[in-house]
Amino acid sequence: MATQTGLPLFVLGRDADPHSEKGVDCPGELPPASDPDLVERARKAKEALGDRLFVLGHHYQRDEVIQFADVTGDSFKLARQAAARPEAEFIVFCGVHFMAESADILTAETQKVILPDLAAGCSMADMATFDQVEECWESLEDAGLADQVIPVTYMNSSADIKAFCGRNGGAVCTSSNAKRALDWAFERGEFKRGEKVLFLPDQHLGRNTAVLEMGMSLDDCVVWNPHRPNGGLTQEQLDRARMILWKGHCSVHGRFTAESVDDVRRRIPGVNVLVHPECKHEVVLKADHVGSTEHIIKMLEAAPAGSSWAIGTELNLVKRLAVMFPDKNVSFLDKTVCYCSTMNRIDLPHLVWALESLALGEVVNQITVDDDTAHWARVALDRMLALP
Ligand code: 13P
Ligand code: SF4
Numbered sequence: 001m002a003t004q005t006g007l008p009l010f011v012l013g014r015d016a017d018p019h020s021e022k023g024v025d026c027p028g029e030l031p032p033a034s035d036p037d038l039v040e041r042a043r044k045a046k047e048a049l050g051d052r053l054f055v056l057g058h059h060y061q062r063d064e065v066i067q068f069a070d071v072t073g074d075s076f077k078l079a080r081q082a083a084a085r086p087e088a089e090f091i092v093f094c095g096v097h098f099m100a101e102s103a104d105i106l107t108a109e110t111q112k113v114i115l116p117d118l119a120a121g122c123s124m125a126d127m128a129t130f131d132q133v134e135e136c137w138e139s140l141e142d143a144g145l146a147d148q149v150i151p152v153t154y155m156n157s158s159a160d161i162k163a164f165c166g167r168n169g170g171a172v173c174t175s176s177n178a179k180r181a182l183d184w185a186f187e188r189g190e191f192k193r194g195e196k197v198l199f200l201p202d203q204h205l206g207r208n209t210a211v212l213e214m215g216m217s218l219d220d221c222v223v224w225n226p227h228r229p230n231g232g233l234t235q236e237q238l239d240r241a242r243m244i245l246w247k248g249h250c251s252v253h254g255r256f257t258a259e260s261v262d263d264v265r266r267r268i269p270g271v272n273v274l275v276h277p278e279c280k281h282e283v284v285l286k287a288d289h290v291g292s293t294e295h296i297i298k299m300l301e302a303a304p305a306g307s308s309w310a311i312g313t314e315l316n317l318v319k320r321l322a323v324m325f326p327d328k329n330v331s332f333l334d335k336t337v338c339y340c341s342t343m344n345r346i347d348l349p350h351l352v353w354a355l356e357s358l359a360l361g362e363v364v365n366q367i368t369v370d371d372d373t374a375h376w377a378r379v380a381l382d383r384m385l386a387l388p
């Protein structure tokens with residue numbers, strides 16, 4: 001039986017070819033397979049640029065791209081690494097737009113951040129616009145609650161949402177430090193101890209962290225729907241809530257289901273189910289382990305040979321894990337979930353185009369954040385980077 005990913009029975013055994021997209025029938029078009037000459041062109045352009053260039057690659061990137069990354073990582077590691085090479089004139093960010101914006105904010109004025117394809121956005125980040133968040137904050141002020149609320153935004157948000165959090169005493173978090181960021185918000189904050197957190201824009205990461213890691217109940221959480229007056233919430237609901245979760249989600253991780261966990265357990269006895277915290281609460285509840293992309297890789301590294309793993313995260317990473325750990329049985333958790341189509345926008349032709357343009361002295365697809373937004377977003381990012 002072929003799945004929508006073209007992988008038989010979900011199992012990505014030791015013979016899995018991470019480069020093969022044959023038979024793949026994904027929602028959303030994948031770019032065509034890359035010309036093999038492009039590998040040599042990318043290598044030459046990279047060599048010509050030498051230390052002037054630093055390439056960052058998120059774990060969800062294609063193999064054909066990730067092979068050229070100087071550093072690979074999850075959002076947190078890449079945010080730290082962006083600032084680690086002040087001598088590099090060009091930071092080519094193989095990831096999505098919000099990551100490149102954060103890199104621009106965290107690097108020096110003289111450094112230029114390049115996103116090889118400007119269409120590499122993130123549907124989750126787009127679910128919280130600045131105007132919507134401002135409107136929400138005004139409603140919280142009208143309800144007499146804004147003074148008690150600390151806004152915390154997931155890294156997967158635009159620079160102006162990060163800046164909003166910076167201006168209002170809040171912070172950024174990633175999937176690897178969400179609990180520490182929430183502890184900070186509830187225990188100390190910068191100016192005040194929060195009674196409540198407005199968590200943007202991923203309701204699932206917010207709920208999973210609050211309930212599974214901080215001992216809150218589901219009743220402590222309410223969902224703010226930006227398309228309804230007053231978020232669709234009553235004063236009483238807002239008064240009682242500790243976590244006000246923005247109604248946003250990841251269109252990739254949001255597709256994993258609790259049934260797929262039951263199904264994989266039936267098919268693979270003793271399987272360890274490991275999922276990303278952007279998955280729905282009911283999926284994370286049924287899983288054995290939860291963690292960021294970096295955490296997922298570390299768990300697989302430490303796992304004993306012969307153990308079986310069903311992974312609920314983006315398919316490029318899961319395929320790579322199957323190849324990296326041929327002594328372990330690595331499966332993809334769900335048959336209806338596919339690549340992140342925006343991450344996949346960065347392919348070898350775009351990377352080669354960006355690198356060759358830079359080598360010829362032409363800066364293409366530079367991502368810049370205006371000074372005021374960058375200042376306040378940096379405040380929120382620095383609060384995250386300072387978390388214990
Ligand atoms: P992490 O890299 O923080 O695990 O986030 C996953 C993700 O969805 C990035 O877009
Ligand atoms: Fe956005 Fe989800 Fe893709 Fe990450 S995996 S870039 S959160 S759509």
